[in-house]
Amino acid sequence: MKNLLILSLLYITLQANAQGLNERVIKLTDQLDSIGVATFEANYSHGLRTEYIVTVSCELYDDSPAPIKYQDQQGNILSVTPEQDKRIRDLWRRSHESYDLIRSTSRLLAEEGTECYIWESHRNGIDSLLYSVALRDFTNQQDKTYMPDLSTNPEWSKYGGAKEGFILKANPSRFLPNNDMEAYKKNRFQPKSEISFTYRLTVEEEDEDTVYYVDYKEFAGMIDKVLQTDGVKSHPILITHDKGAKVEDFKSEIISCDITHPDLDGETHGTVYEIETAELANTLRRLLSAEIGNYVDRHRNLNYLYRPLQDYSGDMRGMFSSNNWVIRTEFHTKHWYTFDKNLSCRVLLHHVGSKAYVLVLESVNDFWLPKDWHKLKSWKNGVKEYLYLQL
Known part of the structure; x- marks a missing residue:
């Protein structure tokens, strides 16, 4: 049974590699794994199209060396040991390291893409990013000058026809009221930004015109x-x-x-x-x-x-x-x-x-x-x- 497990876990990766899984994405997942950040990998199919998916997410906190004010919701000061303080700071540090790796990889991938849309904002020290990139084999079915409407998030569907592509999003935390930096400064446990990266590669396409439901x-x-x-x-x-x-x-x-x-x-x-x-x-x-x-x-x-x-x-x-x-x-x-x-x-x-x-x-x-x-x-x-x- 152990051999079946190994084959099962390796099958999709090997199949994707045979179809050209991007080496930068492989390197990114290896780097994230080395610093203890988990990536989510899945195999998706709707019968005619099978995709290999890699996703990773993280939150950004203020990881400066300044003292952290530990207190409960009532404002009472909490006693935290140096070891506990170190674990929290290590967690925030790894989150920033993963963000830096994801962002630098996305920039390099975007330079190699056939088409891309990139938007960035760094107001008040809070990153907001959107990278939507088709890496190969993309035929635009819409107006060639099409600009994604960020209010309805069609950016992935714009490149949904690409055999390979990715989305990087970094948004102000949903826990940050009205992007209020003062509220954030009062509580360093509120994340400044939330980041998600999703890479998709079509690893198989069939000419069959029938999709079966599981028995x-x-x-x-x-x-x-x-x-x-x-x-x-x-x-x-x-x-x-x-x-x-x-x-x-x-x-x-x-x-x-x-x-x-x-x-x-x-x-x-x-x-x-x-x-x-x-x-x-x-x-x-x-x-x-x-x-x-x-x-x-x-x-x-x-x-x-x-x-x-x-x-x-x-x-x-x-x-x-x-x-x-x-x-x-x-x-x-x-x-x-x-x-x-x-x-x-x-x-x-x-x-x-x-x-x-x-x-x-x-x-x-x-x-x-x-x-x-x-x-x-x-x-x-x-x-x-x-x-x-x-x-």
Whole structure:
């Protein structure tokens, strides 16, 4: 099984390299990895087009050597050890290092691009950037003098036809009220800017005119074989709502959703797997990713977004909280293909307390995930049926 894992994790990178994955992007991910900044890599396909995606994000803080004022929300001064202060400063330093690497790489890539749009602002010491670059094979379907309208963010769609391209965005933090520098200066824990970099490369294109939805029964059975082992418990779950129901009607009851057909009844069904220990969770996480990687390799006409998961030696919170899906597949009638249902399927990773969970779910129309999902047999229009009696 270990060999399957290695093949799964290397397949997309090798395939992309064979198609010409940009060496500057490879170097960037290696540099970011060396300073402890994680990159997010995924394989995306909508049947006719498969893409290799690399994304990274960070926040910029004031990492000057000036003393940091540690206080709680009430203004009380907090006691912080030198070691704690050093860890915070190291985190901010790595964020600036990653930003500098991303920005310098973007500049070099833009110089090599076939077309690009670049905008920068540095008002009040806060960087705001937009780089939208087609690196090769781009045919502009619009006016050649087209200027992106930043208010509607069409910049990626402008170069969506490029076989290779990237977007760099740096914006004032959404936590910075009205770009108020005075508010920022009073609290150095407020990030000045938020940065995201996304690189896409088309690694395969097909002439097929049919896109298939995942065979959920087969797919769920494959995953069940991985997770049916000692130290794992499982139970089915059913989540339904009537057409016209709105997430806001249930306030904070729905903690995750994907609304595509609000005028239709919604149903999500599947299995929740509970894993007892972090060590077992990490092992199963790797095996699960390998099996899913093999599955999408065998089914090239699926409509999916797959994230191959690298090894992880940290705590369960980081392992099961950030970017917590392994794969998402979908098929909606809004596409130019016909299908009798609006279906989506996903495998999600979560942690709750000391437990790790894997959710394997299929949705008809909207996907909703309610609070207490790990304790539920069913959730029907807000009515809960728990696994065990709630005292």
